[in-house]
Amino acid sequence: MSLLQVRNISKRFGGVAAVDDVSFDLPAGQLLALIGPNGAGKSTCFNMVNGQLHADAGSILLDGHELIGMPPPAIWRLGVGRTFQTVATFGSMTVVENVQMALLSHERKLFKLWQPAHRFKREAALELLDQVGMAAQADRPCSVLAYGDVKRVELAIALANQPRLLLMDEPTAGMAPQERNALMALTKKLVVERNIAVLFTEHSMDVVFSFADRMLVLARGKLIAEGNAETIRNHPKVQEVYFGTGKTFELKKVPA
Ligand code: ADP
Ligand code: MG
Numbered sequence: 001m002s003l004l005q006v007r008n009i010s011k012r013f014g015g016v017a018a019v020d021d022v023s024f025d026l027p028a029g030q031l032l033a034l035i036g037p038n039g040a041g042k043s044t045c046f047n048m049v050n051g052q053l054h055a056d057a058g059s060i061l062l063d064g065h066e067l068i069g070m071p072p073p074a075i076w077r078l079g080v081g082r083t084f085q086t087v088a089t090f091g092s093m094t095v096v097e098n099v100q101m102a103l104l105s106h107e108r109k110l111f112k113l114w115q116p117a118h119r120f121k122r123e124a125a126l127e128l129l130d131q132v133g134m135a136a137q138a139d140r141p142c143s144v145l146a147y148g149d150v151k152r153v154e155l156a157i158a159l160a161n162q163p164r165l166l167l168m169d170e171p172t173a174g175m176a177p178q179e180r181n182a183l184m185a186l187t188k189k190l191v192v193e194r195n196i197a198v199l200f201t202e203h204s205m206d207v208v209f210s211f212a213d214r215m216l217v218l219a220r221g222k223l224i225a226e227g228n229a230e231t232i233r234n235h236p237k238v239q240e241v242y243f244g245t246g247k248t249f250e251l252k253k254v255p256a
Pocket of ligand 1: 013017018019036037038039040041042043044045
């Protein structure tokens with residue numbers, strides 16, 4: 001049984017079928033990309049999985065537990081983490097303090113925050129930072145970090161909750177190509193090492209084809225194709241709907 005099983009979910013906004021009868025599976029240890037043109041329904045799909053939106057119909061099972069109807073914090077506690085498109089760290093705190101906060105929050109010990117946070121979980125936080133390549137910058141305030149480094153910290157924060165499923169809506173937005181590849185390579189490594197499942201949206205086809213194990217293509221709320229890079233690249237519906245009729249696209253080699 002796949003970790004995440006999405007069956008026939010739909011969401012309407014007035015007359016718009018934002019997501020229309022979408023089903024897919026996501027096993028642990030897999031990096032699944034959700035792609036499609038603007039307005040295709042990607043964010044709506046995401047928000048149904050994390051509980052911010054309630055699906056009108058269908059079923060979303062995490063390890064057999066129905067998520068539809070559960071409030072977002074309960075879904076988070078079941079192990080569904082997310083990173084945000086915009087930066088969500090506390091700039092005035094240091095890198096390691098941000099991760100300590102996340103670890104404390106994971107243990108529901110926020111009530112203890114009147115005690116100096118630096119006493120708690122520093123070692124565990126440093127270990128997480130080491131995994132995302134940020135240990136050397138642990139004591140710098142988040143506000144002075146380069147954008148790509150903040151994204152690494154966000155990943156460490158998300159990992160503090162020990163997610164089984166991580167949702168990343170446009171994780172590489174605003175990044176230079178090299179930073180994008182570095183972040184996705186890191187994500188891929190964590191997926192394998194921790195056996196977690198990641199669902200992400202991404203604009204850059206280079207990134208998607210280089211790193212995703214599998215991809216789902218949405219167009220006007222419908223799932224029009226699903227498969228690996230080879231399948232998606234050659235899929236006539238994808239060529240037509242996503243890349244524009246008659247327009248071919250080139251797959252660039254990503255530098256290692
Ligand atoms: P994507 O993330 O793929 O760009 P969205 O899921 O944001 O697409 O949007 C899918 C469709 O649903 C679009 O037509 C969008 O205008 C509409 N939509 C999304 N959210 C809302 C909302 N809160 N209210 C009304 N319409 C919405
Ligand atoms: Mg979106």
